[in-house]
Amino acid sequence: MASRPTDLSLYVGLMSGTSLDGTDGVVFDAASLAVIGHVHAPFPAALREELLALNTPGPNELHRAALAANAVARSYADVVAQLLEATGRRRDEIAAIGAHGQTVRHQPGGFEGYTSQLLNGALLAEQSGIDVVCDLRSRDVAAGGQGAPLVPAFHRAVFSTEGQDAAVLNLGGISNLSLLFADGRTGGFDCGPANCLMDGWIARHQGRAYDADGAWAATGRVSPALLATLLAEPFFALAPPKSTGRDLFHLGWLQTRLVPGLAPQDVQATLLELSARCVADALHTHMPGARQVIACGGGALNGRLMQRLSDLLPGVAVQSSAARGLPVDQVEAAAFAWLAQCFKEKRPGNLPAVTGAAGLRRLGCLYPA
Missing domain, CATH: 3.30.420.40 (ATPase, nucleotide binding domain)
Structure with a gap:
C-alpha cells in the first residue's frame, strides 16, 4: 500500500x-x-x-x-x-x-x-x-x-484588522462574539439567542423554518415590557467566560415570560430586538472601542437584524464576512x-x-x- x-x-x-x-x-x-x-x-x-x-x-x-x-x-x-x-x-x-x-x-x-x-x-x-x-x-x-466559543483564534487568523479593535459576530442559533483587540489580545463569549427563539416562534405560528430577512418581525411592534422581561435573564449579566445554548434559550423559557395580549408578530419583533440588543450591550461593555463588526452565520442574512445591529452600534461598521472574502x-x-x-x-x-x-x-x- x-x-x-x-x-x-x-x-x-x-x-x-x-x-x-x-x-x-x-x-x-x-x-x-x-x-x-x-x-x-x-x-x-x-x-x-x-x-x-x-x-x-x-x-x-x-x-x-x-x-x-x-x-x-x-x-x-x-x-x-x-x-x-x-x-x-x-x-x-x-x-x-x-x-x-x-x-x-x-x-x-x-x-x-x-x-x-x-x-x-x-x-x-x-x-x-x-x-x-x-x-x-x-x-x-x-x-x-x-x-x-472555540472560534476566536481562527477569527484572529483570518479577520484581524491591524491597529483597530474589531469583533467577529456569529449569528447562529446562539450568538457569539470574538473580540480582536488591536493590542493583540483576543476575547470571546456567547451573547445569547440569535436565531433559535425566532426560528422556533415562526415555526409554531406559521410553519416556516425561519423568518426570511426578518420580514414577519417587520410587521410587528417591539413590546418594551416583554423585552425588559427577557433582558432580565441572569445570563446576560454574567461576566465572561460564559457560554449557553438551547438548554437555556428555548420556547419553554420564552413561554414563561410572555406578556398577555401580544400578537404573534409583536413577539417576533421583540425576539429580533432581543437578539440585536444582547449583542450590542455585550459589545458596549466588553469592547467599547470597536470600530468594525464582521458578521457571519445565518443571521447575517437577516437584513432587519443586521439593520438593528447597525442602529444600536453607531460609529461601528457592521458588515458581512463575505466582504472579507469568506461567505457567512x-x-x-x-x-x-x-x-x-x-x-x-x-x-x-x-x-x-x-x-x-x-x-x-x-x-x-x-x-x-
Missing part, C-alpha cells in the same frame, strides 16, 4: 449548529487559509425533529441519541462525498475531517460539567475513508473551561477544519482567556481512516 503523504494542507470542516438547518461542509486549504469548496445539506426532517427533541429530557434517550449520532455521521459522510466530487479532490488528498457534531446538551462548569455533540466519529471515518477529528469541546470543559455560511465550517489542523499538528486549539480553561489544550479525538 502506498504511504499517505505527511504534508497535506487540505482539510474538510463540517459544522451543524444550534439552528439545526443542516450541515455546512468546506474543503479548506490550511496553507492559504482559503475555502476551495462548499456544500450545504439540510437535515432530513425526521432527523432534525429528533435532534431538536433530544435537547430536552425524554424517554429512551440513550438509544435514540445513539441512532441520531449514526444518522448525523451518515449525513456528514454524504456531504464529504459531495465536497470531493465538487472540488475534484481524492480522499487521500485530505489530511483530516474536522467534524463538530450536533450539540444536544451543553452544561459546562466544574468536575460535573459536560458538553454533548452527537456524532459517531468511527462511522464517519469508516464511510469517508478519511481521518476524523471530533469531540472538539470536551477537553476544554474537562480543563474547567466553557468549551465555547462557510466561516464556522472552516474554523473546525482549522481546529482539525491544530490537532494533527499537535497544537492547542483553545484560548484559556476566552473559555476559562486551566490552560492550553489539544482539542479533539482522532478516528483514523
Whole structure:
C-alpha cells in the first residue's frame, strides 16, 4: 500500500449548529487559509425533529441519541462525498475531517460539567475513508473551561484588522462574539439567542423554518415590557467566560415570560430586538472601542437584524464576512477544519482567556481512516 503523504494542507470542516438547518461542509486549504469548496445539506426532517427533541429530557434517550449520532455521521459522510466530487479532490488528498457534531446538551462548569455533540466519529471515518477529528469541546470543559466559543483564534487568523479593535459576530442559533483587540489580545463569549427563539416562534405560528430577512418581525411592534422581561435573564449579566445554548434559550423559557395580549408578530419583533440588543450591550461593555463588526452565520442574512445591529452600534461598521472574502455560511465550517489542523499538528486549539480553561489544550479525538 502506498504511504499517505505527511504534508497535506487540505482539510474538510463540517459544522451543524444550534439552528439545526443542516450541515455546512468546506474543503479548506490550511496553507492559504482559503475555502476551495462548499456544500450545504439540510437535515432530513425526521432527523432534525429528533435532534431538536433530544435537547430536552425524554424517554429512551440513550438509544435514540445513539441512532441520531449514526444518522448525523451518515449525513456528514454524504456531504464529504459531495465536497470531493465538487472540488475534484481524492480522499487521500485530505489530511483530516474536522467534524463538530450536533450539540444536544451543553452544561459546562466544574468536575460535573459536560458538553454533548452527537456524532459517531468511527462511522464517519469508516464511510469517508478519511481521518476524523471530533469531540472538539470536551477537553476544554474537562480543563474547567466553557468549551465555547472555540472560534476566536481562527477569527484572529483570518479577520484581524491591524491597529483597530474589531469583533467577529456569529449569528447562529446562539450568538457569539470574538473580540480582536488591536493590542493583540483576543476575547470571546456567547451573547445569547440569535436565531433559535425566532426560528422556533415562526415555526409554531406559521410553519416556516425561519423568518426570511426578518420580514414577519417587520410587521410587528417591539413590546418594551416583554423585552425588559427577557433582558432580565441572569445570563446576560454574567461576566465572561460564559457560554449557553438551547438548554437555556428555548420556547419553554420564552413561554414563561410572555406578556398577555401580544400578537404573534409583536413577539417576533421583540425576539429580533432581543437578539440585536444582547449583542450590542455585550459589545458596549466588553469592547467599547470597536470600530468594525464582521458578521457571519445565518443571521447575517437577516437584513432587519443586521439593520438593528447597525442602529444600536453607531460609529461601528457592521458588515458581512463575505466582504472579507469568506461567505457567512462557510466561516464556522472552516474554523473546525482549522481546529482539525491544530490537532494533527499537535497544537492547542483553545484560548484559556476566552473559555476559562486551566490552560492550553489539544482539542479533539482522532478516528483514523
